[in-house]
Amino acid sequence: MILEKEIDFILAIDALKNVNRRNFNYDNSRRENTAEHSWQVVVFAQILYPYARNSEKIDLGKVIKMLSIHDVVEIDAGDTFFYDEKANEGKFERELASAKRIFGILNEPLQSEFLNLWLEFEAGETEDAIFANAVDRMIPFTLNCFNNGQSWTEANVTFEKVKQLLRPKIERASQDMADTFDVLIKKAFDEGKLI
């Protein structure tokens, strides 16, 4: 069959619908899964793009591709809670092995294109990856600021930890996003979602 590897791949990544993240949906009904997150971050990138610091140097189409596959590695490696330092040890190596297996289902040149997009996202140094990383950090933060913030409160996440881990990467991508971050983290703290 002509599209055999493409279909093997799309069936393999269907498993991302079963990878649950720590943070909850806006309506607090349940934790979101990584497939849903991957969609939402693709849309968020499009609406935040006009506010990017270096938008004229950013290839939005490439950013969207990058974000659409950036968490596929969680199929083998699982979702690692951002604020759990111990769980984050060895994360890159686990995820790299997963990336090689999953993208390796595809033929070339697509398997290399996806692997390189993932590596570029992880390195976070190009204009595209700086922006993509900022949007990826902004979306669960935003959900926590407007839902009950349960993924923070249940893990006793602190104001300082969130600010330290998120703000520099967000501010590097966009002053407007950083200014909004400042307003929202104060609101979350005042509401008792962060200690």
Added chain:
Amino acid sequence: MILEKEIDFILAIDALKNVNRRNFNYDNSRRENTAEHSWQVVVFAQILYPYARNSEKIDLGKVIKMLSIHDVVEIDAGDTFFYDEKANEGKFERELASAKRIFGILNEPLQSEFLNLWLEFEAGETEDAIFANAVDRMIPFTLNCFNNGQSWTEANVTFEKVKQLLRPKIERASQDMADTFDVLIKKAFDEGKLI
């Protein structure tokens, strides 16, 4: 707050995670929701793009944007089962009202950009929209061919109906996709998933 409308929008479309579609995930564990589908179709477009009949005339970045927001209208209008002719009456009008409300949360020019992408997808006449529509039809069809096909069997969907409603739009976009469709629909029929 600077990003107020952008955040209102991303919170409003969070509801897409609660819109269930008829078809099941690959592992048959549950019906997929429209947020998950929107992610999977964005990835499928990237891997099927090399097989598109007129790929040199297709703007893949635009196709991905189009697919990422094409089902946001289901937040108000609900998912309409593709093979239910009665339910499909008045679908466009319901969805247009939803598109105007939801995209209208955003500032210009983004609200018009999204509305126009949605209208272009619905009309299905440009090279970008022809390809996007074909990929959008191919993904639930593929899932049904490799899972238990429950969304077909529970509604007594026929081989002829699937072929009639899907194949012309798929063949218009890609001969390779149409050839694969032919192999898979025969397999599904032989396995008793279609009558």
